[in-house]
Amino acid sequence: MHADLSILYSAQKTFPFRSKWQFRDAEWMVLTSPIDIDGVTVEGLKFRAMAMRQRPDEHVSFQLEYYPPRRQPRGGPFARIEWRPLRGHNNKMIGPPELRNKLQKCTHHHEFWVNWNHSQNSVRKGALDISVPIEPEPSYDQIVAFVGKEFRISNIDWLPSPDWSATMF
């Protein structure tokens, strides 16, 4: 049996504590946090954000991920938002017709329902093949507010800004 990702996605969530960004290596920093729903820290449910240490105000990813205890289906991210990415995204030949075969170079949203309605099996395996652009390009504060609203994390203000103070350039 597997958790119903649509219920997890729709539920109002909170961070159980204030997580901090960790420097993973010379290039990247990561913040991960468990997620609470109705006061319960849900097994396998996690928030993850990634940023580049030397790229302030650019290329930050936020995602919700769920890994079932038995990894069957294997799980993975089920919603992701990419802010000012260095890499673009191509929906290939799926998703909204007007976005097919278009390279989305700006901030974009691997929106849960769009992907879920396309293929529940793919989403359960962590494949978020479809994204939609977010326009106009939001500021960092705006994208964090957007993440909170879309991921339904009520205390999103507990998410600290990436630590770009050690930028080498």
Added chain:
Amino acid sequence: MIELVNETAYAAIDVAIREITSAAHRPEGSYVSLPLLYPSGSTVVVRVAGGPSTFFVTDFGMGFTEAEMMGCDRIYLRQARAISERTGVGFDEHAFFAIRVGGDQLAGAIVTIANCSAEAVTISAFKAAEKAAVDASEFLIAKLETVFGANRVARKEKLVGASNHEWEFAAAVKDGRRTSLFEFATKHPNSVANVAMKMGDIALLDHAPRRIVMVHSKMEMGTYLGVLSHTASIVEETISGDQMRKLAEAA
């Protein structure tokens, strides 16, 4: 055959080609976006630094990050090391890189680094899907042990088929002279082919043991269900203990 009719078409193609690759110049280097895609659909980006005579080209750990976001970063490290050895490209446990790249080698080095990064992520995603089948087998065994008791369940049971080839099965339930063989199959073509092959070879034996394949969801398996049902009974992982017992007793 569609023929190009005029200069306007050529111009449109030239515009499209120019859009395929782009570079964002930053103080630490230029981020070059290439017409290669990771399994997620994200474009592969490499960073070029240095110059004007020699350059440093790296995927700056983008491949590792892609893998990490898919939950297969440990698999990625193994694959990346192997690709690094095979191609001669550097890998420092996070990033693929090429150092002292001459100007006349720069285009080739960018393509090489990008392909190494994309290949490592693609293989990792594939391997992660295979690993899910192994995890599923563990679930199958745990369920069998709950229903039949651990002393009646043999793990990794080996049996010689009609071809004289020896096959290994996830589990066997033994009750006196009666044996039931169990396997788990995922929707992945390799998984279906592998399970169908071994079940088919066993089915040809005189007094063949009962063969049961567990799947996550019959609906999800689609037409693969027919491939497996030629030579085995198929159950979903939600099957009750009573149903499982009846199935094995019918052997």
